[in-house]
Amino acid sequence: MALSEFSLQYVPQKAVKGQALADFLAQHPSPYKFRGNDVEIGMVETRDNYWTMYFNGSSTSVSAGIGIIIQSPTHNLWYFSLKLDFNCTNNQAEYEALVIGLNVLYDLRATLVLVLGDFELVINQLNKTFRCMSCTLAPYHMVASYLAESFDGIIFKHISLVHNTDANELAQIASGE
Template sequence: MKGQAIENFLAHHLGSDESIPEAVEIPVYEIKEPFWILKFDGFSTEGTVGAGVVIISPIGVKTSLSFNLDFPCTNNQAEYEALVIRLEILKDLEAKSVRLIGDSQLVLRQVFGEYKCTSLTFAPYFTSASQLADDFEEINFQYVPRHQNWEANELAQIAFGLRRLQGRTERDFTVP
């Protein structure tokens, strides 16, 4: 009895054939691969050089790294070192889209062609960074002031506090 009632209802309430669309247009959206985010900073003084980097995967996994560079170089060279090594890591991870965030206008703008690299000191770094940048499908940069790049800056300073003593690595921290 209930089945017959449903059948009768449907038979009397179906729309005419004209109300059924012949084609339905469904929008298609291109989904781009989310960006890997690379925050980097270098720190240099007369005796020690440090580099810090934060890598954030497209799904939000954050990796923080500090490196003590065991050769003398300027702040800008340390910035380039941080950038080049991290681009190599992202290349190995097969990242396709990368957003670079740093507080060195010189390094970022040289790599992206806004400034010319005329320094023989920076030329090898510039060449390496530019070649690595070409390996990504999409790469862009964002300059931020140092206080907004605090994570990478602190990592560079932690690396700066590392020093080699008789084959061991120790950290120098000042406790208030």
């Protein structure tokens, strides 16, 4: 409505030829600096040579637990559900899940890793969008950052809880929720 006072003419864009798209991608490299064929189109993502980890933590007034799902580049899956034997906050439980998952990936000799979690605070702290100001979370953040450096490439990506239900259920089962 705001633009109706101007005499604008709509002209549909011509189809992009395959070579033009290839030239554009060659001139605009990925900011993630990963090797392999990494393509993301909407909700479809291919991850050649990537290990993928979903993680979640759950804390109740009685106990806490974590859920981790690891997928290899060949699509093998490992499920982990662990009860934590100490009291902690939900934030600490999330970091516990992340740190344990990164240790498992390191032991599996993963080199390229995609870490997916629904807890925005943890993901944004590791992506350096947020600073870790909490005294209780700082040690977890430091360990997770140190472990992240042991991989050739790592991406921390926030996903909605809807896409992390399996890890969430594993964490809730472990915490007795």
